[in-house]
Amino acid sequence: MLVRCICVDDEAYASTLLKAYIEKIPFLAFVGSTTSPVEALGWVSEGRCDLVFLDIQMPELTGLQFLKLAGHKCKVILTTAYPEYALEGYEHDVVDYLLKPIAFDRFLKAAQKAQALLQPTTSAPAPNNAGSVETSGTGAAHPDYMFVKGESKNKFLRINYADILFIEGLKNYVQLHLPQQRVVTYQTLKDLEEQLPQPPFYRVHKSYIIAIDKVRMVDGHTLYIEDKEIPLGETYRDGFFKLIREKEQG
Template sequence: MIRCIAVDDEAYAGRLLAAYIEKIPFLTLAGLTTNPIEALQWVQEGRADLVFLDIQMPELTGLQFLKICGHRCKVILTTAYPEYALEGYEHDVVDYLLKPVSFDRFLRAVQKAQALLAPATPAPPVASPAAPAPAGGYLFVKGDSKNKFMRVSHADILYAEALGNYLALHTANQRLVTYQTLKELADQLPQPAFLRIHKSYLVAVDKISMIDGNILYIGQQELPIGETYRESLYRLVRE
């Protein structure tokens, strides 16, 4: 069961989140407050696994909250302001929900949180001599300022995750968030060394440790396999 706290200075917005939480079998509401300082104390006491956090609050903004609480729990941002998305993802938030939050969008966000909070199970490596190794090379991804670009070697990439118009590029040592779509990234990478496995995920084929039904493992990280991409993945593995 994932213990949740909803923090929003608008009481009706918090009550909506609380109602959504109560509809999900694997969530439980551990706290509901309009006071971010009270919520921060709850987090520091270890009372929450997942926080639904507003950004614009008078005593303490959501971004200030993130800086103080560090990585004690997972956070889903809820706000009416899309311009904070990039900064939010730089704090490694699970998702970014724009108000008014619909239930189906809420459900997708908490499913991502559930995957991240599930206990990791060691996955044995898959024997796949036919899997192509990434071609030598590199790419540059845009950073968090106008003329900042970061070089990333193809061999270092584990997988990429779509975040709306942004994406998170996961390597062995870091997670880079950049303003780019997953399709644009796929067009830059060599094929078939990198493969789309889901509308939201692209993986380095030689980093796959196991495939189990509709779940693919990169090390201990579980990624879903989308129906549209399943056949091409299985064909590559069989060959």
């Protein structure tokens, strides 16, 4: 589904930047921007948007006042130069809190969070599409892909979760191992772990995250995915075998 977005900011350059970011991301649709929180509340009440990028310090209404009036009619990502409002923002169930100046990779991560939250829920069985993944216990469909930074500043690569065999942490970057390709992206393994649906992904070592359904054999403290041997860390061993047992019983 396309996520319809509006930007609410009294600084024109900030709205222009957000609009440019929105238009780079395939699952976002730019609906409009305004400097008036009151006008934006009207758009929300009319059901014209799914996601609001909202500045905190504005005339008429502050961003926090806007959140109280909007209730739960839309999802909100706060955009501000003031970190001291973060806690209060999260108390109003905002999706994320972006500090200006906003880098595109950080914006993308927040957008992916919003997309996951806005996916329609259903009690009916999910269609058997290759690569589709559901988050455990919520019933909400998780996006079946993510974007990662490429080798150049403004390049981002789409990676389908179903293609990932395992992920290897290498200091300040990670290497995603795919069947016919290896993709290097400059972020930490911890940050990437937070983006991935669990299961099917699980961290088995301080330097490795695996796709559980790609494991062909377990031998003691070693996992085998294709021809690669991956260590199973003692810290992660119990959790790994618990997941394996659950899959066998399910």
